[in-house]
Amino acid sequence: MLSAKEFKTLFDQKYVPLCLFTNKYINDIEVSKDIVQDVFIKIWAKKITFRDKNCIHSYLYKSVKNKSLDYLKSSRYKFSEALSDHDMARLESDSYFYREIAVIETSDMIDDAINTLPKKCAQIIRLSMKGLTNLSVAEELEISHNTVKAQKKIAYRRLKPLLGGIYMMGLVFISTLSNFNL
């Protein structure tokens, strides 16, 4: 079961991504927030125990999905909005579920990784990811083309361990193999 500190940490890490994820079902951010909060409350109030981090996250996504579908099928919602059978089937599908998780998790990983870079470097990477060429980035930020290339190289070197290895928000530990008894 989660300690108070672990609970707060979990909330800090997952609350916003889960609200965005839930909104993909509900399309109403206020209701989405309520749903996510209800799930967190349940975890605490029922003292649910988890085996590891993946279990917790998996539980969170499944719970908000189920609660969202319940809401969409509720009479209250149906009275005012109502989804077509086709739309409903889409939302209920596994592929929609997996896809949206991937979008949220990936964008979180990218944001967290980039946030460990110095400001200018982070700016360069963000613009590059939007599809800008090195020249366009250089123009946009009023720096040299070479600076852009050099900064990108530094960024990849720095971020590779973060994303290639075992990744956790804001912190990566990769021990050198010689010191680790595998």
Next chain:
Amino acid sequence: MRIFQRIIEFSRSIASSKIEGATLKGLKTSDLFTNEDIDYIQKNLSDADLLKERHLLKRQINKDKDFKKLQDQLSIPKSKIRWNYVAVAILVGIIVSSVIITSSPVNHSFQDEVFLPDAINPGTDKATLTLEDGSKIQINKDTELTTKSANIKGKQIVYNNSTATLNDTKYNYLTIPRGGQFSIVLSDGTKVWLNSESQLKYPIKFIEGTPRVVELIYGEAYFDVSPVSENQAADFHVLHNDHAIQVLGTEFNLKSYKDESKIYTTLVEGEVTINFKEKKHLLSPNEQSVLNLHNNKLTVSKVDVYAETSWKDGIFAFEKKPLKEIMAVLSRWYDIKVIFTKSDVSDKRFYGALRKDQNITSILERIKEYDIIKEYEIKGKTIVLR
């Protein structure tokens, strides 16, 4: 659950490719994700409108406010009986997990259990300024003050280049405690960032035409020195005991903590000369000199400048550093004491990047998750790693 793990791994490979700017076409499809799915994910990560939409949605979410709402909700018992049940459950949880978060008695109300402020917090911007007459001013990020020679606002003290000429140089001291940091702009425009547990002595105004001299009494400072060309060709010197750095308009980091026997000078840009016991050493950018105070030997090597100086930008970065060194850095910022019960653990080396505003508990949880330590225990301001 295995499906979820696969989704996470897939997300990680997408994130990696995206950052590298590599095409996602190479990504393998599976029973979980088709090409269409990959395109969809790709679009959601780079389309400007979709990104903007997500950004706008995020702004409508106030995480801290909503957490407070949760705390309130969780502390309002539906019935008295239920409250007692929950209080007992917490007690059991604490004993079983053997992680002591607070040493307060456990029959606290539910609300206090969630509320209780950490004894351990990340550092903040704070310092003590000692004026020329010996008086001391406590400064933090909310301080706003103007004196004859300086303006204090935000996380900075800015010294003005007041026209009054001084016949003898008057000095101020800036002292940063453990758990603090601060930055200062000297009267010539030189910017200095000071890390936890550091003290800098400097004149309130540099006299024109004469060498500009400051002294790092102890600790760590990052200097962005105003060029010689803009200061009537006056050199800039940083003194520290017998170790003197002569600067020619440049950026470098000087580290010499009281509890360590080495002085580290890292050059980011420009040129510096280190003078020690009548020997001169010239440093080039990306080089670091280490002076060992035990044998007075000075060695120079190439380093990752970012890892050595990222502290001033709010990040701790470690390149192949032993855990005990990582803990030493964290102990100054969080103002804690760290005890290892096994010495082989403290020697393990790591790469890492940490945001300085993180909770110490989340850092310790990570270390525990990697099986580097079996358990950690927090007792007030002391952490024991097993």
